[in-house]
Amino acid sequence: MHKKLFAELLGTFVLVFGGCGSAVLAATFPQLGIGFAGVALAFGLTVLTMAYAVGHISGGHFNPAVTLGLWVGGRIKFCQVIPYIIAQVIGGLLAGAVLYVIASGHAGFDASAGFASNGYGEHSPGGYSLMAGAVIEIVLTAVFLIVIHGATDKRAPAGFAPLAIGLALTLIHLISIPVTNTSVNPARSTAVALFQGSWALEQLWMFWVMPLIGAIIGGVIYRFLLEEKA
Numbered sequence: 001m002h003k004k005l006f007a008e009l010l011g012t013f014v015l016v017f018g019g020c021g022s023a024v025l026a027a028t029f030p031q032l033g034i035g036f037a038g039v040a041l042a043f044g045l046t047v048l049t050m051a052y053a054v055g056h057i058s059g060g061h062f063n064p065a066v067t068l069g070l071w072v073g074g075r076i077k078f079c080q081v082i083p084y085i086i087a088q089v090i091g092g093l094l095a096g097a098v099l100y101v102i103a104s105g106h107a108g109f110d111a112s113a114g115f116a117s118n119g120y121g122e123h124s125p126g127g128y129s130l131m132a133g134a135v136i137e138i139v140l141t142a143v144f145l146i147v148i149h150g151a152t153d154k155r156a157p158a159g160f161a162p163l164a165i166g167l168a169l170t171l172i173h174l175i176s177i178p179v180t181n182t183s184v185n186p187a188r189s190t191a192v193a194l195f196q197g198s199w200a201l202e203q204l205w206m207f208w209v210m211p212l213i214g215a216i217i218g219g220v221i222y223r224f225l226l227e228e229k230a
Contacts, residue, residue: 004080005058007060010091016091019042020188026038026039045166047162047169050062064085064212070148071219073222073223074227075152096191117200118183119199120180120206140184140214146218147165148165189207193207
C-alpha cells in the first residue's frame, strides 16, 4: 500500500505542478503565452505521462473524484478511498508550495490575484455564475469517470487507457477553463486555493462537492448501464 500511496502522491504532484504551473508561469508569458489551449494540453499531458509512469502501481487516479467514482463503479475497495485521497491532497499541496516558491521569484508576483485557482461568479474567468459552474463541474466530472471506466474496461484495447484519459482531460479543460478555470479534481483545487488565501478558500467547497457528485454519477452510469455483466 505504501508504494501505491506514494505513486498517487507523486502523480498528483506532477499533475498540479504541470497543469497549474503552466497556468501560472506560461499562460500569459509576454508574446509567447500558451493560453487556454496550452494549459488544457498541459493538464492532459501530465495525466497521460504519469498514468504510464505509475498507473501500473496505484491505478493512476491522482484525483479524489476519480478515486470515489472508481469505488462507486466497483473497481476498487473502500479501504483504498480515504488513504488515496489523503495522499492526493498532500501531493497537490506540495506541488502548490513548490510552484509558489518559483512564482515568488518574479517581481510583482501576487498569489492573491488568482494563482490558477478555481472560482465562480466574479472569480470565474468568464464571469459565470455558481449554477453554471456547478453544472459544468458535475457534468464534466461524470463524463471523465465514464471515459476512465470505459478505457480501463476489460473489453477496451489494452495499453491505450492513459492516452484516452489524458485526451479527455484536455478536452474537459478546453470546454470549462472559461467557466471555472476547470477543477474536476478537488486535490488540484485545494493545492492552489490554500496559497491564494482568500476568495479561493471561500469557494473551495464547490470544487469538492460538485466533482464528487459528478464522480458518483459517472460511476453509477458506467456500472449499471454500460458495464458488461458477468
